[in-house]
Amino acid sequence: MTVAKRPEDTPLVLRASTTDDVRGAFLHLAERFSPEEARGLDARWVIELTDHAAAATTFHVAGGRILVSPGAADGPDARLRTDAATWLDLVSGRRDGVAAFLAGQIEIEGDLNLAARFETMFAPGPEATRLLRTVETPVRGVRLESLVAGHGPPVLLLHGLGANKVSFLPLLDGLADRHEVHALDLPGFGKSDKPLPTGRRYTMAWMADMVHGYLVRNRIRDVHVVGNSMGGRIAVELALRHPESVRSVIGLGAAVAFDEYQRFGPLLRFTRPHWFGAAPVPVRRPWVEAGIRELFCDPSRVPAANFRAAADDTMRYLRDPGYRLALLACARHLGAERSGGRRCFWTRLATMDTPSFWVFGARDRLVRHRYAARVADSLPAATVDVWDDVGHVPQFELPERATAAVRDWIERIDAPR
Template sequence: MTSTGSGSIRRLHVVDDPLEEVRSSFLRLAERFDAQEAGDLAATFVIDVAGRGPTTVAVRDARCFVSPGLAPDPDARLATDPATWLDLVGGRVDGIAAFLAGRLNIEGDLNLAARFETLFRPAPGATRVLRTRRTNVRGIELESIVAGTGTPVLLLHGLGASKVSFLPTLDGLGGDRFEVHALDLPGFGKSSKPLPAGRRYTMAWMADAVHGYLIRNGIRSAHIVGNSMGGRIATELGLRHPGSVRSVVGLGSAVAFDEYRRIAPLLRVSRPQYLAVAPLRARRAWIEAGLRHLFHDPSRLPEANFQAAATDVMLSLREPGYRLAFATCARNLGMEKGRGRNSYWEKLAACGVPTYWIFGRHDRLVHHRYADRVRTSLPAAKVEMWEDCGHVPQFEHPDRVNDRVLAWLDRIEAGR
């Protein structure tokens, strides 16, 4: 099988005895283990291939152990059919494409599951190679998944999310024209979660951390695509470091919210985010309902994806560092100054990098009226209102987002 670039898969590879080939594939997989790529990772994966039963792949001390059977409490569990598994290990399709096409089901830690195939040297003739990258920026480790080659594109997730929220975009853009980096911002995913002291978790600090990522990876300039808070950080990056930004694309981008103006003074004199240190008991049903709330039409996403995302959120909420980062970022967004000297909208008007904004008519977090505010502040910006969209267009309309963003990137590159 191979990815068509839009999450669909067509069959290419047929074997006479797939289950026997599956057994052999695990032996070959262990031989391709990349100890340097694994580093100090300690994780347990269960691979459940239909008709064969579970196989445990344990990674620890820069070694890989493969054994039949189901390990207790694995970090991630991947389930698929024999043909899809053989195409995964044979490099004919990557895990992101298989997951988005509904051919690979994941339970547990989505970030670890996304990293799984990067722990092994690519099979000969692999259609696309995914890499996990750990980048130290002033003592903070930032993790990213990188796909493709060419002009750099950086994907920045929203509040409470991680790089896996951009899997459809990574799949759609990461080819032979663009090198796409899906980044875990500080405090989220598998990146470091420093305590919220000083300027940490302000949008300016986050933008500087992203700029440090570019510098440390030798990237002189990149297109920045951000969803929600990630869009706000992308804009801040364009304001603070315009020479490093080729363009900014905001998908349901966070702005200075008028509705929080009255409580902003209270947020400035208080530190409610420290309440997040306390243990949090979240009901799974609440989390799944909240995830569906992000969509105009939740039925566009397979039920298994909601379940996988809910599990991932529940795992994140167990970490005090994540809860502190979430609460502090939310507080800083709520304090954003919308009027007067040095306000968000005044600064935005001075943005000199090309910007493309997509708003959803049914976005319950970023009201669609902000599309007009952006048009007023940035007359040269490209602004679209999608009538059938909620807060996460990259998942609700992945093909459309990929097509529009690719067209935008081509336009900007042609004018450079």
């Protein structure tokens, strides 16, 4: 498809889902392609319109160029399925892709990270109020990728074990109207580099130092850090090791030192079982999807298509030995965390002066809500809540409530300024 440039003073206004409007939308989007934002990519996206004659269109990005062609390419990296009206809203900027996906207006198959990145490769539409960016940051020889949106006081989102930045899309969407929100792929996960688990790598201290490096390279200070599961544990370590950089810590089902794993602690500390991750392990997709559903108190709160997309995404990463090694190495270090003694997690946690807000789910099967009382004992000044109707990922299961709780906490902490 050859793209003809429009005169700069002739805006394209997309309103109705007619055939000409839809065809014009594809052309208009190609005109706004930004080669710099697509650096290093070689990927294909298929856009399917469920209610339009132009059923499918393929975008192929490679070598800093874009090719738009009718029809669906075989084996695309990501497939986005929506209706024509939503597509026109997305191209014009009246809606953004993250909000449409969370509302169930877009179904995604394939690589969720690449699906989220699609929007970032184009200049904003004429009616856009928010810019979504993909940022690559080198830290100690490791390339870290993040999704950034909004303007204002900074907020950093840290995902849990085995997940990636996509798991924080609801908070990214909900907070970006008042904050500059950074959803980071931790080392070993998502689209960030996956170095071998040698030396200190993948300890919580090393992960916190890598996150601090990201903050330094992007000149971010006084940041509110929101962490889910392992991300919450890293947020605590970041506040303990680099308190000057952290305004507050918000833990959503945050990992702690688990008493129930202590009998395995010596074995995990003095062996290296994570190297078994170098060998492929047969995993069936239904098992993966069932495991993801177990993270929720009520899976019906999330569109079924989103579970399928998450399972497909996880299966893709499980084929990468670097991801498997990182996953098992982080799990080993979390399981080996001491829950007693002079240098144990709970003793160190009690020394944290950074304001903190903790949410535990009463139906969380991974981080039991009984740890809420122990956090409250260690940090008497902290705010600790137990939500009766939520599992391990409150930001996805109850996104409006989680966003409101995080926003209220940040406003409370920032009020004295």
